[in-house]
Amino acid sequence: MQKEIKHTFYFSQTPEEVWEYLTNPELMAQWLMPSDFKPLVGHHFRFTNPNNTFVVCEVLEVKPFTHLSYVWKNDWAVTKTPYTSKVSWTLTSIEGGTELFLVHSGFEVFKNLTDHNGGWMFLCNKLVELLKATK
């Protein structure tokens, strides 16, 4: 079972230009969502979903043009299924442009399952085996 999300995209722009699209709220709104983001560690901000619910965030790391991460939580006031997670962006200068690497991970719900020895992966692998065996 997959526990985290990873995507790599390539752009012909420089890391500085791509960085703008990750950190300037006006540009972020064009492809992601409206927000009151500021590239300051510890800054609390929110993305506004199209249905007027919020993603509640806090900036964790800012290394201009190379790395950005923030806490990504749902609005606990409106959902009975709270979760917290981390969104992390890494920009690498490559020939002809920029590699943008996204990791969305640290989902609390999965971390909880690894408290006990054996862990989540063991559980999932075992499940796959069990299901194969019953076929």
Added chain:
Amino acid sequence: MRTQTLDAFQVIADPSRRQMLMMLSKESMTINSLADNFDMSRPAVSKHIKILYGAGFISITDIGRERHCMLKQEGFNELQNFINFFDKFWLTKLRKLETILNNKAK
């Protein structure tokens, strides 16, 4: 006892239920043998089992006088759906960014 309906996240939020899933991942067990590992009343164990069963994390088969619990995929699917949702979300957003930047480069 009223059968509680909890979603997959609420189901695994409880340490005892996580422990039960972990134990069942090693082997299928009877409710009695599961209960032996927990310092709680039988009704309390039964309640947890009922919740795991209700959310599709386990199946229960009666063999003779014993009730055997086994892991089941259904409950885990909801957790996977949650990840899949965000996977699709980011892919859609990043493609949008790609379009914007590609147009800008022209």
